Structure formats: C-alpha cells, structure tokens
Amino acid sequence: MDIVILGAGNVGSYFGKALKDKEHTILQVYSLHLDHAKVLAKKLNCSATDDISKINKKAEIIIFAVTDHALEDLVKKINIPEAIAIHTSGSTDMNIFKGHFNHFGVLYPVQTFALTDRVDWARLPICIEGSDAKTFTKIKKLALCISSKVVKMNSTKRMTLHTAAVFANNFTNHLYVLANEILKKDHISFKLLLPLIEQSSINLQHESPSNLQTGPAKRNNLVTIKKHLKLLSDSPEFAKIYKMMSAAITEEHK
Amino acid sequence: MDIVILGAGNVGSYFGKALKDKEHTILQVYSLHLDHAKVLAKKLNCSATDDISKINKKAEIIIFAVTDHALEDLVKKINIPEAIAIHTSGSTDMNIFKGHFNHFGVLYPVQTFALTDRVDWARLPICIEGSDAKTFTKIKKLALCISSKVVKMNSTKRMTLHTAAVFANNFTNHLYVLANEILKKDHISFKLLLPLIEQSSINLQHESPSNLQTGPAKRNNLVTIKKHLKLLSDSPEFAKIYKMMSAAITEEHK
Numbered sequence: 001m002d003i004v005i006l007g008a009g010n011v012g013s014y015f016g017k018a019l020k021d022k023e024h025t026i027l028q029v030y031s032l033h034l035d036h037a038k039v040l041a042k043k044l045n046c047s048a049t050d051d052i053s054k055i056n057k058k059a060e061i062i063i064f065a066v067t068d069h070a071l072e073d074l075v076k077k078i079n080i081p082e083a084i085a086i087h088t089s090g091s092t093d094m095n096i097f098k099g100h101f102n103h104f105g106v107l108y109p110v111q112t113f114a115l116t117d118r119v120d121w122a123r124l125p126i127c128i129e130g131s132d133a134k135t136f137t138k139i140k141k142l143a144l145c146i147s148s149k150v151v152k153m154n155s156t157k158r159m160t161l162h163t164a165a166v167f168a169n170n171f172t173n174h175l176y177v178l179a180n181e182i183l184k185k186d187h188i189s190f191k192l193l194l195p196l197i198e199q200s201s202i203n204l205q206h207e208s209p210s211n212l213q214t215g216p217a218k219r220n221n222l223v224t225i226k227k228h229l230k231l232l233s234d235s236p237e238f239a240k241i242y243k244m245m246s247a248a249i250t251e252e253h254k
Numbered sequence: 255m256d257i258v259i260l261g262a263g264n265v266g267s268y269f270g271k272a273l274k275d276k277e278h279t280i281l282q283v284y285s286l287h288l289d290h291a292k293v294l295a296k297k298l299n300c301s302a303t304d305d306i307s308k309i310n311k312k313a314e315i316i317i318f319a320v321t322d323h324a325l326e327d328l329v330k331k332i333n334i335p336e337a338i339a340i341h342t343s344g345s346t347d348m349n350i351f352k353g354h355f356n357h358f359g360v361l362y363p364v365q366t367f368a369l370t371d372r373v374d375w376a377r378l379p380i381c382i383e384g385s386d387a388k389t390f391t392k393i394k395k396l397a398l399c400i401s402s403k404v405v406k407m408n409s410t411k412r413m414t415l416h417t418a419a420v421f422a423n424n425f426t427n428h429l430y431v432l433a434n435e436i437l438k439k440d441h442i443s444f445k446l447l448l449p450l451i452e453q454s455s456i457n458l459q460h461e462s463p464s465n466l467q468t469g470p471a472k473r474n475n476l477v478t479i480k481k482h483l484k485l486l487s488d489s490p491e492f493a494k495i496y497k498m499m500s501a502a503i504t505e506e507h508k
Binding site for chain 1: 323345368374379381405407411413414415417418419420423426431433434439440450451453463465467473494498503505
C-alpha cells in the first residue's frame with residue numbers, strides 16, 4: 001500500500017517505520033513543522049511537506065497521527081476522498097471522517113507516548129475499526145504489521161477504554177509525581193519505591209486490582225491516616241488528594 | 255540469634271523463613287489466633303502461643319510483625335526488657351519501645367503485602383534503625399538475611415517514605431480499581447491495560463515521573479476532558495476523582 005503519514009510525532013514515527021519494514025511504501029510525511037516532517041521523511045526515505053495542498057493524491061492510505069486537537073481541522077482540509085483515512089485517537093469517533101472520505105477507520109494503540117523508544121510495540125494492544133468490511137480487513141493487515149495484539153473495537157467502547165487508560169496511566173503517573181515531591185523534601189530517593197511499583201504491576205497480571213488493595217485507608221486505620229495528614233499539613237493540595245483517595249478506598253471496602 | 259516472632263501474617267512468615275534459612279533459631283511464634291501461630295510455627299519448627307504471658311524469656315530478638323493498631327498495646331504487655339525489640343511498621347516511631355526495652359530498632363520492608371508469595375524480597379529495600387550502634391549492627395545483620403538492599407533511615411524519614419508509598423501504591427491501585435470498573439460496564443477486559451501499566455513501571459526506571467506525564471489534562475485539552483466527563487456522568491464519584499486529578503495535572507504543567 002502507498003501511505004501518507006500526517007504528523008511526525010511518536011505515533012507517526014513508529015507507524016511509519018513499522019509499515020515500511022513490512023514492505024509498505026511511505027510516500028510522504030506531513031507536519032505543521034517542516035523540520036519535523038523532514039527528520040522523519042529522511043528515515044522513511046520519502047518526501048516531506050508542511051503544505052496541506054501538496055499532500056500526495058496517489059495515497060491509498062492516509063494515517064492521521066496528529067493530536068486530537070488538530071485532527072478535526074485537518075480532516076476537513078484534505079480532499080482525497082478515495083484514500084482510506086485512518087486516525088489513531090482513543091477519544092475520537094471514527095465518523096469524524098464521514099462526508100470527507102469514502103472509506104475510513106481507526107488504529108488506536110493502547111499506550112503512553114512518553115519514552116516511546118523503549119516501548120515494545122509488538123505486544124501492545126491496537127484497537128481497530130473500519131467503515132466497511134473491506135476497509136476493516138485492510139486496516140487489520142496494517143495493524144498486524146505493528147502489533148500481534150489486534151482487537152476489534154467500536155468508537156463507543158474505544159472512548160471507554162481511553163477514559164480508563166487516563167485513570168490507569170495519566171492519574172497514576174501524577175501520584176508518582178506527588179510521591180516523588182514528598183520524598184524530595186526529605187532528600188529520600190524515589191528509587192526506593194521502584195521495586196514496590198514494579199511488584200504492583202506484576203501482581204495485576206495475576207489478580208484483579210480490587211483484591212490487591214492494601215494500606216491504612218482500606219483498613220480505615222485512622223491513627224496512621226492522621227499521621228500521614230500531619231506530615232502533609234504544609235501541602236494542602238497533597239492533603240486534598242490524600243483525603244479524597246483515602247475516603248474512596250475506605251468507602252469501597254466498608 | 256534466638257528469635258521470637260509476634261504475628262503470623264505475611265511479614266512474620268517471610269521474616270521467620272528467611273531468618274531460619276540463614277541459621278538463626280526461631281524459638282516461638284505468637285499470634286492472637288492460635289491456629290495462625292501454629293501454621294507458621296510448624297513451618298519454622300518451633301512452638302506456638304496465643305498467650306502473651308508465655309512468650310519465651312530466652313528471646314534475644316523479638317520481632318513485632320503485627321498491625322500498627324496492635325503494636326502499641328503489645329509493646330506494653332511484654333516484659334522481657336533485655337531482648338532487642340524490633341518492629342516492621344513504616345509509620346511508627348522507633349521510640350514506641352522506649353521505657354519498655356533497653357535495646358530496640360526497626361526493620362521496614364518497602365513493599366505491598368498483597369500476593370506476597372510472588373514478591374522477590376531479596377531485591378526490595380529494607381529500611382533499618384537501631385537505638386544504639388551495637389543494636390544497629392545486629393539489626394543490619396538480620397536485614398541482610400532478608401534483602402541485599404538495606405538502607406539506614408530514621409523514624410521521621412521512614413514516615414515520609416511510608417506516606418509517599420501510600421500515594422505510589424495504595425492510591426494508584428485504587429485508580430486501577432476505578433479503571434477496571436469503567437471497563438466492566440462496557441464488557442472490556444482490564445488485560446488491555448496491562449502492557450500500558452507495565453510500560454509505565456519500566457519508564458520510571460529511566461525517567462522521573464514529572465517527565466513522563468502525558469494525557470489530556472497535561473495538554474489542558476478541554477475537548478477530550480469534556481468527552482471523558484460525559485462518559486462518567488452517571489458515576490459522580492468517578493467524575494469527582496477525574497476532575498481533581500486532571501486539575502492537579504493541569505496546574506502542574508501550566
């Protein structure tokens with residue numbers, strides 16, 4: 001297939017490389033920033049542009065690997081209706097393409113886009129969707145070039161999964177940020193928590209999270225909770241999160 | 255050393271086995287529940303009791319591997335002042351033993367006590383403290399029987415570490431519980447999130463959490479945030495946590 005990639009960020013880069021490795025042809029990379037497009041285009045041995053009107057009309061597949069914010073606008077500006085349009089967003093309905101393209105779909109990798117060089121993409125799930133059976137089959141073939149875990153999922157369920165991923169990844173990461181800041185004040189290394197964090201991730205492979213809950217809030221141990229809140233007393237924002245999370249855990253286990 | 259273990263839960267069991275393997279003698283296991291004490295005592299080839307007055311006076315070391323809640327009361331009831339008293343609590347000051355024992359200290363393993371069979375204890379940090387240099391040296395030797403990562407840490411810092419661990423473990427686990435519940439409503443498997451969770455744990459070994467933050471709240475992407483909140487509209491408790499965590503992340507990155 002002849003493919004154009006819109007967006008030269010982590011997703012665009014990875015998809016471009018993975019698809020080229022599996023003998024697809026990347027025709028062109030587009031980015032708002034020509035220098036970004038050129039860096040990726042060089043790796044993929046193709047042309048680069050920052051001009052929407054110059055997007056290669058021979059594209060059989062156009063992958064929209066751009067931010068959710070840029071996506072809607074970009075869809076409207078591209079007039080190559082016979083190409084298959086694919087976006088990579090967790091929270092955007094497939095039908096964003098309706099009326100602009102005849103065939104379209106979604107390739108959503110369930111992953112965080114921090115430190116992507118270290119990601120083992122081959123084992124991360126990719127959720128796919130297609131506007132019709134033929135398009136779906138083509139998208140599935142593309143997905144299998146990227147990952148062995150390809151899951152059919154409609155736009156409604158994908159939004160649910162994306163919301164859950166925000167809890168499981170973005171919010172947990174913020175709790176690590178807070179833990180790190182608490183430790184820093186006392187010059188304690190965050191590294192001391194890494195075996196605990198790693199163990200928790202391993203435990204989730206064997207047991208559901210509700211069976212893995214531990215800690216003072218679960219036992220409604222008010223003495224320990226009070227000690228922790230005293231320690232957090234000059235960080236009201238930390239104390240607020242501590243109280244809300246503890247109350248939610250106690251409620252869950254009462 | 256001749257050791258008595260108070261508490262037959264996860265910590266008591268593990269410490270008992272690890273210390274016996276390294277040629278210490280476990281004299282006795284005490285538990286409020288005689289049947290629990292007996293199960294562990296059988297494994298350690300020692301006696302069991304649920305009677306505080308019958309605790310073996312020949313003990314050189316008494317390990318208080320009981321809940322924070324039970325600890326204070328138990329310390330007061332045991333009258334073997336020449337034994338070294340050691341507790342395993344993250345949030346309890348070493349000086350809880352003062353006036354009751356002449357020599358005392360702490361062995362605090364930085365770990366979650368869910369699924370302990372799967373824990374690789376040898377690489378999890380143990381924070382130790384001793385009432386005097388000689389006692390500290392003895393406790394350090396015991397700690398090195400259990401883990402290769404032994405860290406000297408006073409009671410104030412240990413409390414800070416324990417508080418940070420509540421954020422990094424107990425609260426993150428609750429977010430996994432919420433993610434799981436969100437998915438369940440739409441019959442989506444939590445397993446789809448496991449590679450993402452595992453990747454996040456790997457990323458933390460290479461980068462500080464504040465550099466790993468991603469997601470709509472970081473970018474203050476109000477369109478996506480609004481979509482997620484709409485999806486959570488019949489779960490006000492979930493929406494409340496979503497809003498608070500998102501606001502905290504946006505604030506951190508503005």
